[in-house]
Amino acid sequence: MEQNNTIAHNIDKLITDRKSIRAFIERAIEPALIAELFEAARWSFSSSNEQPWRYVYATAAQVEWYQTLLNCLMDMNKDWVQKAPLLIACIAKKTMAKDGNLNPKALHDLGAANMLLALQATSLGMQAHPMGGYHNDKAREALQLPEDCEVVAFMAVGYPGNDDHLKDYQKEQEHTRSKRMDQTEFVFNKPFGS
């Protein structure tokens, strides 16, 4: 599979400016801007309008609470995240409010809301970096999650800064764009397997 990092068609700059950075500066995010991030998520689409996203966050100023969330991360993420001023646990409510049945689209809808949050961060001059590298059991306990909720990702959010604390391979990633499949690999105008 040939992948490249050229932008092949004309898309909105906000989309191309979004990037999962690791070099954050230790600059606090104003509460009003934190509210804007979650407001963006609030306006996402969702199956049956169930809005199954839930967020638990900590700011770096909440030293102990921030450490509690940070401790849920795997070491490979802990190393660089500690400079991020905002850490968010992204949680899916797996059952429907309307009848208690399983919501098969909960992960889809949380992901969509997360992307809106990330784009809002980009539009405010910040970046949001999602992470799957966390300890699920630790996170469940630290966040005191109810049975029908699941942590699906964490996000580190903040303003871009210097990369002194990063490992060499991370520095390199910081200055390049991740590669992407060509559209021919994932867009089909005919039956999928033909």
Ligand SMILES: Cc1cc2nc3c(=O)[nH]c(=O)nc-3n(C[C@H](O)[C@H](O)[C@H](O)COP(=O)(O)O)c2cc1C
């Ligand atoms: C669900 C999910 C889990 C991820 N987990 C990690 C992670 O644990 N650590 C990390 O450094 N990046 C993680 N990433 C970031 C991806 O590596 C990144 O989104 C991908 O390389 C594309 O780069 P871009 O977001 O800069 O476009 C994750 C992204 C997603 C959506």
